Amino acid sequence: MDVRQQPVIAVVGPTAAGKSDLAVDIALRLGGECVNADSMQLYRGMDIGTAKLSPAEMRGVPHHLLNIWDVTVTASVAEYQRLVRKVIDAVEVPVLVGGSGLYVRAALDDLEFPGTDPDIRARLEAELAERGPAPLYERLREQDPAAAAAILPSNGRRIVRALEVIEHSGRPFSATMPSYDAVYPSVQIGLDVPRPELDERIALRVERMWQSGLVDEVRTLLGQGLAEGRTASRALGYAQVIRFLEGEWSEEQAIAETIRATRRFARRQESWFRRDPRVCWLPYDAPDLLERSLARVADHPCA
Known part of the structure; x- marks a missing residue:
């Protein structure tokens, strides 16, 4: 078991809820470092479609486990678990952030990943x-x-x-299968967004991604083997752009399908995290969100 003196802080919840910004705010206040738990942000070059923070948006906070895999690599939760625990053990105040539920659990809990044949x-x-x-x-x-x-x-x-x-x-x-047997003490903060607002935020995010050059990003990645990547090629937005570039869908169809698929994914994310009784849910738009989050951290017995 872990002997950390400080809990791992995890900011979780559905896509487009504002997790990355809150994680940076927490890290700045506590002298922490952000640790990625978004399975698609592990891939190099997948920036626009995964909503990676820009260097300016990181505000000087170190970010770990971004851009570590080529798009041809098949994602491995077991490999991520090995890497993330090295980071957690080395960082005094790790702030885990991401909506990939299994990756969050792989970081924090006693999960076993059996071999393959x-x-x-x-x-x-x-x-x-x-x-x-x-x-x-x-x-x-x-x-x-x-x-x-x-x-x-x-x-x-x-x-x-x-x-x-x-x-x-x-x-x-x-x-x-996942249990709630923790390896590290943690404070898990979930961002609660009412469904209609979340649906609207997702639509706006997808439209901004297209305006920011998602199609060109996918074209570049296709030249780097994206289509051969079993995991990366299926990522939200990327899979839809590929079908547009191949002539299967119009651009309008690809945008609409990305919005629809992302909304479905957000519902699955929320269901996953809602099952975990350790997650403390806070309104994503609370004016005192940061202070309430920090209060949860301060209340933890290991803090």
Whole structure:
């Protein structure tokens, strides 16, 4: 277990809620450093579409784990866990910030990431492509009811992963699923945005991204292998721009689909973080948001 004298501060919640700015505010007041927990901000060159802060917006606060992977690299939560814990152990006041729920949990909690077997994965993915998720889900219900209860029957990727782990390890996939067993003491602050406001903020953000040159950013990244990247090419905004550039969609369709997909993603983010009883939710637009956040940190027994 960790022996930190200070808690890790985590700023979480849905996309477009203002997490990055609050994290910088907290870091400035406490002499802290920001640590990225957004899976897509790990990629070099994916700046506009992931809403990375500019150097000016960072306001002199050190930021860790940005721009560390090429777009051709497949994301690995296990690798992120290894890297982020080195940073947390080295930084006196780490401020973890991001909306990738599993990455936040990988940083803070006792999560185990079982190995993979490419042959098993390929066989299961071929079966998924041929038959759809329903028969695979039924198999998972028979082999690991707890895992099946936690996975949507339509989520073929997660079903395949669960069956792969069961076959490869001989253990239930549910044994490796997230728990709330903390490795580090933490104060987790969630930004609460009413749904209509969040939907509007997302639409405005997507439109600003397009105006700021997202299409040109994607063109550049395609020249660096974006289309071959299993993770990066599926990122919100990037996947839609690729379909526009390939002539499948009009630009208006690509913008509308990005807004729609981002709103769906924001709902999943909020559901993930709402399940964690340790997250303290504060109104994103509270005039005293920073002071209320700092008060939560000060109230922590390790602070």
